[in-house]
Amino acid sequence: MRDGSVFRGLSQQASTEWDALTETRFFGRFSADGRLVATEKVDAPAATNDTERWVSFLRHERIPFISYPYEWCFGMLKAAALLQLDLLLAALAEDMILKDSSAFNVQWVGAEPVFIDMASFERLSPGDPWVGYRQFCEMFLCPLMLQAYKDVAFNAWMRGSIDGLGPSDCYRLFSMRDLLRPGVLKHVFLQAKLEARYADTERDVRDDLRKAGFTKELILTNVRGLRRLVARMDWRRRESEWSEYVDCGHYERVDQQKKIDFVRDVVSMRSRRLVWDLGCNTGTFSRLAAEGADYVVAQDGDHLAIERFWRSLSAEGNRKILPLVNNLADPSPALGWRGRERQALEQRGTPDLVMCLALVHHMVITANLPMREFVDWLASLGGDLIIEFVTKDDPMVHTLLRNKHDNYDDYDLEFFERCLAESFEIGRRELLCEGRRIMYHALARG
Amino acid sequence: MKRLLNVVMLAGFCLLMSERPxxxxxxxxxxxxxxxxxxxxxxxxxxxxxxxxxxxxxLFSNRRAEDDALDTSKT
Incomplete structure (x- = not known):
C-alpha cells in the first residue's frame, strides 16, 4: 500500500502470466463489468526497495473495505463461489486457469463480488488437472453444503481454520441420508475416501494423469457440474430473532419517523467517508447513512438478517453498502501466521461515523460487557457516534432481563451519559417512546 | 452418458474397496x-x-498363475 493505491510486485514468471492474461478476451470483459478489480501494470512505485526482487508491478484499484469469508452470509459465499467458477470457465476457454481457489481472493464493492488476485491466473499446461479443485471444496463447496444441508452457519468453521472446511471433516459431519443430497457423494464422500486412500502414495499422480491423457475437457466437465450444483444450493431458514425485527412494531409510527429524521439529520450534516452501522438488522438505517456517506459497512451478528439485507442490496446492484455477519461482542480477530495474514476488524479502516441503534442493552445485558468498556471501545474507533439508549423501563430490556438476576447496575441512563460525556462531546439528544428510548449524537473529541 | 458416468463412479467405488488406513x-x-x-x-x-x-x-495374470498352481496341486 502506497499513496492510497495497492501495488503488487511480480516475479519474471508472474509477469509473463500477467501479459498472457491481458491478451485474453475474458480479461477485458470481466474487468469492464467490475468482476475483476481494475488493475494496470506500472513502473516501480516511488520509494520501493524491492526493485531487485520484482521485475514489474501492478497497481490495483482500492477495495473500500476488506472483508473475509467468515464475515459473509450464505448468499455472499455462494456468489463468490459462482464468480470463481465463472472466471475459471472463461479462463479455460482461452487456455488459462486459476491455479488456486482461495475464498480470500474475492472481495466486495458493496454487495457486488470482485476478484482481486490477478496472479492466480496462469496459462494451462496441457495434461494438468485443476490443482485448485480441492481448495474450492474446502473454501466454498463444503462450507456452503454445511449451511444448505445441515442449517449450520459456516462462519465459525471458516474463522476456526484459515484453510476452510475440508471434505474429510465435512463427511464426518454428514449422516448417511446426506449422501443422497446433491454433490455430497461425489465431492465429499468420494474425495474424503480418495484422500485417505492416496495420502501415502509415492507415485507422481500428476505425471501419471498426464501420460494417461488427462485433458482440459475433464476439468470443464467438473467445473460445469460444480457450477450447476452451487447455483442450485439454497439456505432455507425463514426466521430468526432479528431478521423479523423491523416488522415487530417496537416503535409507534411517530417514534419510528422521529428516529429516521434524527439519523437523516446527523448523516446529512456533512459527507462521511466511512460509516459503520453496528447491529444493522436488515439495514433500514444503513440505507439512510448511505445517502450521506461514500461507503457503509453494516454489521450484525444475525446471519439471516444479513442474508436478507445482502439479497436486497444485491438485487439492486448496490455498490455502497457492505453487509457483514459480525458478533460485536466477539469481533473478527487478527488471524493466520503470527496473526498477520488476516486483520482484525478495526485494523481494516476506521469509521468517521458509527451508528449504534438500540444495541447497548444487548452488549451490556446479553453479552455481559461492562458499560464503560463498550463506550470506550466506541470512542477508540475515533469517529462521531449516533447511539440509542434503551432504558430498563422498555419492554425489550424487560425481556432480556427475564430469567436473569439484575446485577447490571451500570446499565443506567445517568451512568451511560456520564461514560458518553467522558469520551465524546454530546450534541443533540432526543426522546423516543415516551422517554424509554433516547437518541444521542455524540461528537468525537479531536 | 449417464449410465457410463455411473460405471465410472462404480469404478471409483471399486478402487475404494481396497482402501487401507x-x-x-x-x-x-x-x-x-x-x-x-x-x-x-x-x-x-x-x-x-x-x-x-x-x-x-x-491382477489377471497373477490370478491365472495362482489358478494354474492350484490345478497342478490337485492332480
Whole structure:
C-alpha cells in the first residue's frame, strides 16, 4: 500500500502470466463489468526497495473495505463461489486457469463480488488437472453444503481454520441420508475416501494423469457440474430473532419517523467517508447513512438478517453498502501466521461515523460487557457516534432481563451519559417512546 | 452418458474397496486429482482405463498363475 493505491510486485514468471492474461478476451470483459478489480501494470512505485526482487508491478484499484469469508452470509459465499467458477470457465476457454481457489481472493464493492488476485491466473499446461479443485471444496463447496444441508452457519468453521472446511471433516459431519443430497457423494464422500486412500502414495499422480491423457475437457466437465450444483444450493431458514425485527412494531409510527429524521439529520450534516452501522438488522438505517456517506459497512451478528439485507442490496446492484455477519461482542480477530495474514476488524479502516441503534442493552445485558468498556471501545474507533439508549423501563430490556438476576447496575441512563460525556462531546439528544428510548449524537473529541 | 458416468463412479467405488488406513504426512491433493478423472464422464473413463489397465492385467495374470498352481496341486 502506497499513496492510497495497492501495488503488487511480480516475479519474471508472474509477469509473463500477467501479459498472457491481458491478451485474453475474458480479461477485458470481466474487468469492464467490475468482476475483476481494475488493475494496470506500472513502473516501480516511488520509494520501493524491492526493485531487485520484482521485475514489474501492478497497481490495483482500492477495495473500500476488506472483508473475509467468515464475515459473509450464505448468499455472499455462494456468489463468490459462482464468480470463481465463472472466471475459471472463461479462463479455460482461452487456455488459462486459476491455479488456486482461495475464498480470500474475492472481495466486495458493496454487495457486488470482485476478484482481486490477478496472479492466480496462469496459462494451462496441457495434461494438468485443476490443482485448485480441492481448495474450492474446502473454501466454498463444503462450507456452503454445511449451511444448505445441515442449517449450520459456516462462519465459525471458516474463522476456526484459515484453510476452510475440508471434505474429510465435512463427511464426518454428514449422516448417511446426506449422501443422497446433491454433490455430497461425489465431492465429499468420494474425495474424503480418495484422500485417505492416496495420502501415502509415492507415485507422481500428476505425471501419471498426464501420460494417461488427462485433458482440459475433464476439468470443464467438473467445473460445469460444480457450477450447476452451487447455483442450485439454497439456505432455507425463514426466521430468526432479528431478521423479523423491523416488522415487530417496537416503535409507534411517530417514534419510528422521529428516529429516521434524527439519523437523516446527523448523516446529512456533512459527507462521511466511512460509516459503520453496528447491529444493522436488515439495514433500514444503513440505507439512510448511505445517502450521506461514500461507503457503509453494516454489521450484525444475525446471519439471516444479513442474508436478507445482502439479497436486497444485491438485487439492486448496490455498490455502497457492505453487509457483514459480525458478533460485536466477539469481533473478527487478527488471524493466520503470527496473526498477520488476516486483520482484525478495526485494523481494516476506521469509521468517521458509527451508528449504534438500540444495541447497548444487548452488549451490556446479553453479552455481559461492562458499560464503560463498550463506550470506550466506541470512542477508540475515533469517529462521531449516533447511539440509542434503551432504558430498563422498555419492554425489550424487560425481556432480556427475564430469567436473569439484575446485577447490571451500570446499565443506567445517568451512568451511560456520564461514560458518553467522558469520551465524546454530546450534541443533540432526543426522546423516543415516551422517554424509554433516547437518541444521542455524540461528537468525537479531536 | 449417464449410465457410463455411473460405471465410472462404480469404478471409483471399486478402487475404494481396497482402501487401507493412511498414516501419512500431508497429502498434496492426490485424491482430489484422481477424483477429477472419476467425475469426468466418458473422457474420464478413458483416462481411468489407461491408468489402470496395466494393474488390471497384472491382477489377471497373477490370478491365472495362482489358478494354474492350484490345478497342478490337485492332480
Amino acid at each position: 493412511a498414516h501419512a504426512y500431508l497429502d498434496a491433493g492426490t485424491g482430489a486429482m484422481i477424483l477429477q478423472v472419476l467425475l469426468g464422464g466418458i473422457a474420464g473413463a478413458v483416462v481411468i482405463f489407461r491408468l489402470y489397465w496395466r494393474r488390471f492385467l497384472a
